[in-house]
Amino acid sequence: MGAGVVTRGTKISSAIGVLAAVAIVVLVNLLAARHYRRFDATTAQLYTLSPATLATLRELQQPIQIEILLSANDPLAGTVGSILAEYKGHAPRIEIHQVDPDRHPAEFVAIQQKYGILAGKTEDGRVVTDASVIVAAGDRHWFIATSDMVDLTEAAEGKSRSKIEQALTGAIRAVVGGERIKVCASSGHGESSLDDNGPQGLGELRDRLNKNNFEPVTVDSTRPDAREPFKDCRLLIVAGPSQPFSQGEADEIASRMRTGMSGLLLLNPMFDSNRKKQVETGLESVTKLFGIGLAADFVFETDDRYRLPRGVGEAFFPDAKPHPITDAMVNPGSSGLRVMIMRSRSLTALPDGPRPTELLVTSNEAYGMKDFFAWADKGGEPTRKEGDRKGPLTVAMASELLKPGASQDARGARVVVLGSPNVAYGLNWEQGQLRGNAIFMENAVSWLVSRQPILDIPTRVTPAASLRITEGMLGEIMRYVLVFMPGAALLLGVSVYLLRRSDKKDAKKKDKAKGARKIEP
Template identity: 20%
Template sequence: TVKAFFREGNYGRGQMEDLLKIYAYHSPKIKFEFIDPDKNPGLVKRYEIAQDGTTIFECGDEENRITASTEEDITNAIIKVTREKKKTVYFLEGHGEASIEESGDDGYSFAKDELGKMGYEVKKISLALSESFPQDCSLLVVPGPKKDLLPNELDTISRYLKGGGRVFFMVDPETAPGLPPFFAGLGFKLENDLVVDTISRLFGGDYFMPVVSDYEDHEITRKFRYASFFPYARSVELVEPKPEGVNSNILAKTSPNSWAERQLELKTAKYDKDKDRPGPISIAAVATIKAEELKKEDPAAKPEETKPEEKIEPASPAVRPDGRIAVFGDSDFVSNRYYNLSGNGNLFLNTVNWLSEESDLISIQPKTSSPRTIQLTPSQGRLIFFVSVIILPLLLLVLGLSVWLRRRSL
């Protein structure tokens, strides 16, 4: 249920009412009512309303309140009160990864905040001295390691995946050279290359920022209608034949005008049909990994009391969920600098929701509003200054003088 405390003259009431009607139309479970704080002091005291325009969302024992009238805030509030259990996303650190606490261009604070809005708890983790994951880990994100993971860390992640765990790898070009052999065993092929896309110029980027506007059919991208940009990305292909127990799929490919540049030592990128690989190039893929069976032990059974002639029935295996993994050939696309660029942030959230089996969140993501900024070079700034401050006023002055002189001569 939704209780909206709005005075009759509150300008935000109409917007909130329109949005709630849309939500109620799509879900009969949503019931809402508007309450005038001036006419209902008892409810104001009961719910401790301190600000006009407060909306309270209730579901069972859960409660969340907002003071804004936007689609994003309403969606986030519904998500928070309807989640049965708060899932935890861990970001790996210790290999040069950017931090979720970093608010600069290279950090992941935007991604952390958006995950929090969707009801996730976000934490940091180091696996160097650990052989297992915390019990509350729903997903491990590996955001662009600059150095290789230690062998024991890879073993821990491998066991986690085969036990039904979920991992999201983002691996940049020319980093962590020890990871491709690890991925090969999971059905992915990562080459030492760099994706070049000439069509990126049409979207205002350079050749090293491949753009993806057409996606493969998958639950993550089925209703996705945004272009995504991947600054400085590598290719992510599938191993054929697929390893046993692995079901892998390509998620995103670049345009046919792109190629995978394999001659990274060159100063300029130029397509060489004998050495480079022509597009479209895959830069993101996902897979499900069949979990290993875990046999249940019968604590009441005592081996010493078993008679030789008795037939012992094998223990029934415990059912484990399949592991899920996503591998992207770039980590910058979800950094603070590019998170709000077109569909980058939404693609990241869709992937997280699929990995953590929150598929219902894939279709109801909030429309995040963010400041629109234009990045100008010094020369562009000077040109705009001279045109708008000097040239245009000067033209108007000349035009005005000419009109005045003409009228005076009549």
């Protein structure tokens, strides 16, 4: 049989090989579809989703429609699309639809009419809108503007901060959230206010509660017409009162807590108007209900490893104890997060009632000063006296009541008590070194109302894709382009010319020498 003849067996083997290759390709695609994996190689981990986002995506029970209204040449278009692909990989219920306002104007107009989007054109003819992304679920929708997704305040330094994941996850939570939980902040006793956007106000906390489908309201129980002021409150926040609560107010709060209302009580040391002694907050009966006592002292930390370098030890970093609220500080991957406490009283576990859990504890060298004004009037470095409480001292506790018999809730009321209100101040969200306070506060609210963690996704710092040239650098570039590079080329040309000329002279000399040898007899 000739070498070029193809046998029937060879044809069958070839066909089987082709079919096997096709089968392998199909199986590989099936495995890839069932086991979705993507890898994030960016230095800032721009496409790696945070635990808060993953928890949100796991709990999705309804379809989510996401409309991307970014032009193809928009710098954010590619990043937003890649991040949303990661979202869809974890939550197939998410439907993503991208509309380019420049290339598909008719489709864009339909979406514009549906959601009432405002649109205009730039000088170069590009369509711009007040919503770059729309997240919708049923009849609820949420607009995301470009400013919500990127922070360019540090662009002059060559940096930008990506807030895309924050914006997308916040929007998803907003449209899928059910009934808004009512969070009440007490007023009328000198407390920090939800309406105060300053560094010691609760404005930052209010904004985060609103974005996470809570309903923060201010309740003044001191008003003459206040009847059942805490009705329908799922959580009561008392942030740093300077005047005591009345017995009637305390009884009303305790009654509500027996039926399920939780509390976040930030009860700093309170002094009388004559500056002679500490006075009771009026809420001692409420904390006693949960097995927590309020000590009449003022905590000073003397261990240099815990206290701030400045001050006299009134500001310090207590140790966090294991609890769902403090997981971010206790776990090895906490990245150094710590809670800073300022001007605090200490707390005690009472022998009767529920057994509270310690959250934040000072060092052994700390102490609770009983007679604060004796030291304040005298001045100088504070020192521990006879009768002062010895460390370690607890400055934050959590406790929970048993579930009421007729209640449909899964648990009883919960309470978190701190000896200082500074963990709720707005500056905790504005200053990076106080991020531990912000995390503690958000986790406390989430635990108290048994909700998924409050959305707190850090911004991702990335180098801005820009070229910054100073006048000095521009001068150097001009010298290189106009002088050095042409000069170098000229010198190279002259060198090559001289080298070739030298080679030619040598060749002529050799030719003359050969001719002379041939002429000789």
